[in-house]
Amino acid sequence: MLARLRNAARLPLLAALMVTSAAIAPAMAQEKLVVFGPSSWDTFAPGSPEDVVKSTTEAFDAKFKAAHPEVGEIVHDSRGTIADGLARLRNAQLAGDQVDVIVCAANPVNTSYARLGLISPVDDIVGAMADTFTEGSTANFTVGGKVWGVPVSAVNVTTFFYNKDLFDQAGIAVPKTYEEFKAAGPKLAALGVIPVIHQGKNAWMWPLYYMSSLAETTDNKQLAFVQDLLQGKAKFTDPVSVEALKLSRAWVDDGLLDPQSNELDEDAMKAVFYSGKAAAYFGGSWDVPGVASNAGFKWGVFKFPKYESQPGNPVAFGGAESGLCISSSSKNPDLAKAYVTFAAQDANAKILLDPLKPIATSHKGVAGSDDPISKDLQGYLPADKFLDWVWPRELTETIQREVQSMMGGTETPEQAAANMQAKFDAMVAAGYVYGK
Amino acid sequence: MNTSATPYALLVPGMALLFVFMLLPIGYGLWLSVHDFDGLHVGAFAGLAHYREVLSDPSFLQALGHTVIFAIIVVIGKNVVGLALASLVSLPLRGSRAVRTILFLPVTLNIIVIGAFWTFFLSARRFGGLFNEILFSLGLGSLEASWLATPGVALVTVALVEVWRWSGLHMLIFLAGMQTIDPSLYDAARLDGANAWARFRNVTLPQLKPILFVSTLLALMGAFVRSFDVVWVLTRAGFGTDVVVTHLYNEAFQFGRFDRAAAMGYILFAIIAVISFVYVAASKGGRANV
Structure with a gap:
C-alpha cells in the first residue's frame, strides 16, 4: 500500500520532469557559432559606419538562423588594427577560444594564415559553387594549389581620394600625370592646404607608393620582377627598383606629400x-563608404598618376580581397562550413555587399554599383595583385619600415634598397626558399 | 596536526600557485627555446641553435642597443625626477598634498589614453600639436620636430614619456623613505650650519640609499621588460624604437617563430640577471655603511 502510494507520488514528479526537459532541451541543444574578425576591418560591410555594419550583420545572421534553427547564437568579434590581426x-x-568562421582578408591568407595552419582548406565549398565567382576571385585565396577562403567581397582598388572643392578653389584639374600633379602642388599649398597626406604611422600603407611606382619602372612587369627577386634572379638594388624608390621619395621632395605624414595613423590622417586641411590622400576604394559619410565637401577619386619618364602605365592594385575562412581550431567545422556556404550564395552575398556600393564584386550574380564614383573606379579594372601578397611576411615588414624611413627623410632610396636586399639575403641564408 | 609541519602546510597553496604560474612556465619556456616551435607544434630538439641565430641577428642586436639606451634614460630619469619631486612635495607648503595627487595621476592613467594624449601633443603644428606650437610661439621654431617619427629622437621621446608616466610612483617611494628619516639628523645639520643643499646631500641622500637601491632596481627591470606598451602605443616600434620586447613580440606573433622569441626572452632574462647581480653586489658595501 505504502509502495503504491510512493509510486503514485512519483508520477506527477516524473511528468513535471519530462515537461521541463522538453521545454529546456531545444534551448540546450542550440549551437553557438563564433565569427572572428582579426581586425576591426574584418567585418561584414567593412569600412561602413558602425550602424550599417551592425544592421548588415544582424540581417544576415537572422536569415541564417531562420535557415538553421539549430543555431541559437552567433557571436561576432572583430577588433584591433590590421597590423595586430595575425597576433x-x-x-x-x-588560448582555446571558440573561433569557427574567420572574416579573412586575402593578404594574410596568402602570407600567413594558410602557411601557419590557422585555417582549413575550402576547396569543396568553392568547387561546388565554381560558377558563382568572378574570374580571379578564388585565385586571390589560393595558396599552394588549395583554396583557403571563400570570396565574399567587394572588388577594391587603390586610388587617390581628393577634395573637389579645394581642387576647384585652386583651379586645378584631376592630374593624369605626376608632372601635372607636381605643378598643381604649389597652387594647393598657396591655399594653405597640404596637397597630399598619408597615414604614415601605419607602416603597411607605405609600400603602396613603391608598388605603384615599380609598376611603371618595370613596364608593368612588377609581379614578374618580384618573383624573380624572390628566386634570386633580381635584386632590390636593381635600377628599376631603386628608381621606383626615388620616384616615391620625390612625392615628398617635390612638395606634394607632407613630410610629417609619419606622425599620422589612419584616423588622424x-x-x-x-x-x-589636406587636398588628397592615397588609399583604396575600401574607404569609399567612410568618405561618403564623413566628408563634408564634394570629393572624387583618381588613379595613381603616370610618370612621364617611365615606360609603364599606372595600375591600381586590388581585387576581391575579403572572404570567409574556416578556423582550423573550430570544434564545429560543419556548422562553420554551412555558414560560409550560406554567405557565398548570391542572394545572401548581396545582403553583405550592397551596403558597400562596390565597384564590382566577387560574385557574378551580384552586380557592382552604378553611382558616379563606382563608375570612375570601374575604369581602373582589371586590378593588379598587391605585391605584399607575394613578399614573405618578414620581408614585407622590412620593406614597410624602409619605405617609411625613406619617406620620412632619414634614409636615401639607395640605402632603403640596400637594407631590403640585405634582409632578403639574410632570409635566404637562414633557409628561405621561394614557394616553400 | 604536527605543529612543526603546520608552517610548511600553510606554504603549500602559495608554493603550488608559484609552481604552476611561475616556475612551470619558466621551465617550459626554456624547453621551448631549445626546440623548434611555431606556436602550435613542437618540433625537433634544436639545442642552442635559436640562441646562436638570435645573437647573430643584426636586427635583434639593434633592438638590444635601443633597450639599453631606453633603460639608461628611464632608470636615471625616474630616479632623478622622482627624488626631485619627493623633495619638493615634502616641503611644508600649502597644497603639497594636492600636488602629490596630481603628480601621481599619470601612474593611474590607461596606456591607450597616454598614447593618444602624447601622440597628439607632440604632433606637428599643422596637425594641432601643442608642444611644437609652444616652441614656435616662444621663438624656438628651429627646435620643432617630429618627436615620435624621427629615428634617434623618437626613442628618447618615448623614454621621456615613460619617465613622466612612472615618476609619480618613484616620488611616493622616495617620500615614504624620507618620512622615516630621523628629524634630529636635520636639526643637528642645521646646528652645524648646513644649508638646504648640504642637508639634502649629507642627510637625505645617505639615509635614502636603501630606498634608492629598491627604486633603481624597480626602474631597471621595468625598463628592460615592461617597455612594450609605451613603445607600441606611441610608435608601434617604428622609427628606431624597436626594443627587445617589441622585437620578441613580432618574432612570435607576426612571424610565428616562437622558438626564437623564447630564446630572446631568456637572453633578456640573463642580461637583467647579470646587471641586477652586479648592481646588488656593488650596492652591498654602500648599504652596509648606512
Missing part, C-alpha cells in the same frame, strides 16, 4: 582630410 587570431586560437 590576435593566433592568441585566440592558442582622415581627420586632416575631412577637416579640409
Whole structure:
C-alpha cells in the first residue's frame, strides 16, 4: 500500500520532469557559432559606419538562423588594427577560444594564415559553387594549389581620394600625370592646404607608393620582377627598383606629400582630410563608404598618376580581397562550413555587399554599383595583385619600415634598397626558399 | 596536526600557485627555446641553435642597443625626477598634498589614453600639436620636430614619456623613505650650519640609499621588460624604437617563430640577471655603511 502510494507520488514528479526537459532541451541543444574578425576591418560591410555594419550583420545572421534553427547564437568579434590581426587570431586560437568562421582578408591568407595552419582548406565549398565567382576571385585565396577562403567581397582598388572643392578653389584639374600633379602642388599649398597626406604611422600603407611606382619602372612587369627577386634572379638594388624608390621619395621632395605624414595613423590622417586641411590622400576604394559619410565637401577619386619618364602605365592594385575562412581550431567545422556556404550564395552575398556600393564584386550574380564614383573606379579594372601578397611576411615588414624611413627623410632610396636586399639575403641564408 | 609541519602546510597553496604560474612556465619556456616551435607544434630538439641565430641577428642586436639606451634614460630619469619631486612635495607648503595627487595621476592613467594624449601633443603644428606650437610661439621654431617619427629622437621621446608616466610612483617611494628619516639628523645639520643643499646631500641622500637601491632596481627591470606598451602605443616600434620586447613580440606573433622569441626572452632574462647581480653586489658595501 505504502509502495503504491510512493509510486503514485512519483508520477506527477516524473511528468513535471519530462515537461521541463522538453521545454529546456531545444534551448540546450542550440549551437553557438563564433565569427572572428582579426581586425576591426574584418567585418561584414567593412569600412561602413558602425550602424550599417551592425544592421548588415544582424540581417544576415537572422536569415541564417531562420535557415538553421539549430543555431541559437552567433557571436561576432572583430577588433584591433590590421597590423595586430595575425597576433590576435593566433592568441585566440592558442588560448582555446571558440573561433569557427574567420572574416579573412586575402593578404594574410596568402602570407600567413594558410602557411601557419590557422585555417582549413575550402576547396569543396568553392568547387561546388565554381560558377558563382568572378574570374580571379578564388585565385586571390589560393595558396599552394588549395583554396583557403571563400570570396565574399567587394572588388577594391587603390586610388587617390581628393577634395573637389579645394581642387576647384585652386583651379586645378584631376592630374593624369605626376608632372601635372607636381605643378598643381604649389597652387594647393598657396591655399594653405597640404596637397597630399598619408597615414604614415601605419607602416603597411607605405609600400603602396613603391608598388605603384615599380609598376611603371618595370613596364608593368612588377609581379614578374618580384618573383624573380624572390628566386634570386633580381635584386632590390636593381635600377628599376631603386628608381621606383626615388620616384616615391620625390612625392615628398617635390612638395606634394607632407613630410610629417609619419606622425599620422589612419584616423588622424582622415581627420586632416575631412577637416579640409589636406587636398588628397592615397588609399583604396575600401574607404569609399567612410568618405561618403564623413566628408563634408564634394570629393572624387583618381588613379595613381603616370610618370612621364617611365615606360609603364599606372595600375591600381586590388581585387576581391575579403572572404570567409574556416578556423582550423573550430570544434564545429560543419556548422562553420554551412555558414560560409550560406554567405557565398548570391542572394545572401548581396545582403553583405550592397551596403558597400562596390565597384564590382566577387560574385557574378551580384552586380557592382552604378553611382558616379563606382563608375570612375570601374575604369581602373582589371586590378593588379598587391605585391605584399607575394613578399614573405618578414620581408614585407622590412620593406614597410624602409619605405617609411625613406619617406620620412632619414634614409636615401639607395640605402632603403640596400637594407631590403640585405634582409632578403639574410632570409635566404637562414633557409628561405621561394614557394616553400 | 604536527605543529612543526603546520608552517610548511600553510606554504603549500602559495608554493603550488608559484609552481604552476611561475616556475612551470619558466621551465617550459626554456624547453621551448631549445626546440623548434611555431606556436602550435613542437618540433625537433634544436639545442642552442635559436640562441646562436638570435645573437647573430643584426636586427635583434639593434633592438638590444635601443633597450639599453631606453633603460639608461628611464632608470636615471625616474630616479632623478622622482627624488626631485619627493623633495619638493615634502616641503611644508600649502597644497603639497594636492600636488602629490596630481603628480601621481599619470601612474593611474590607461596606456591607450597616454598614447593618444602624447601622440597628439607632440604632433606637428599643422596637425594641432601643442608642444611644437609652444616652441614656435616662444621663438624656438628651429627646435620643432617630429618627436615620435624621427629615428634617434623618437626613442628618447618615448623614454621621456615613460619617465613622466612612472615618476609619480618613484616620488611616493622616495617620500615614504624620507618620512622615516630621523628629524634630529636635520636639526643637528642645521646646528652645524648646513644649508638646504648640504642637508639634502649629507642627510637625505645617505639615509635614502636603501630606498634608492629598491627604486633603481624597480626602474631597471621595468625598463628592460615592461617597455612594450609605451613603445607600441606611441610608435608601434617604428622609427628606431624597436626594443627587445617589441622585437620578441613580432618574432612570435607576426612571424610565428616562437622558438626564437623564447630564446630572446631568456637572453633578456640573463642580461637583467647579470646587471641586477652586479648592481646588488656593488650596492652591498654602500648599504652596509648606512
